[in-house]
Amino acid sequence: MKGKTNNPNGRPKGVPNKITGELRERMKNFLSENWEEVAEAIKEMPVKEKLVIYEKLMPYVIPKPIPVADRVEEDTTPTRAEVIKEYLSRLSKEELLKIIDEGEGAEGA
Numbered sequence: 001m002k003g004k005t006n007n008p009n010g011r012p013k014g015v016p017n018k019i020t021g022e023l024r025e026r027m028k029n030f031l032s033e034n035w036e037e038v039a040e041a042i043k044e045m046p047v048k049e050k051l052v053i054y055e056k057l058m059p060y061v062i063p064k065p066i067p068v069a070d071r072v073e074e075d076t077t078p079t080r081a082e083v084i085k086e087y088l089s090r091l092s093k094e095e096l097l098k099i100i101d102e103g104e105g106a107e108g109a
Contacts, residue, residue, distance in 0.1 A: 011017065031038065042053055078086070088096065 042050060045053070091099075
């Protein structure tokens with residue numbers, strides 16, 4: 001059947017596939033084992049080629065800035081209802097009933 005897998009929900013977000021993980025590990029090992037050779041080869045390159053290499057490596061060292069228009073500032077301040085709900089969820093049944101009784105008594109005053 002087309003699209004049929006053992007995991008109907010698919011791979012969770014943020015989890016790289018096996019091949020990507022293996023390739024990254026191999027590249028990391030290769031660069032670690034051959035770093036001095038790679039650095040020496042870069043030193044011998046003409047300046048323009050060095051700049052191209054540096055430019056391609058920059059995103060791995062310095063993250064690209066997010067334009068102001070694309071930034072989403074999430075207001076994490078809880079609403080009044082959320083604060084009340086959180087407070088009430090911590091109370092025992094007896095404490096809740098006491099608050100209800102006091103509230104009913106205040107309405108008649």
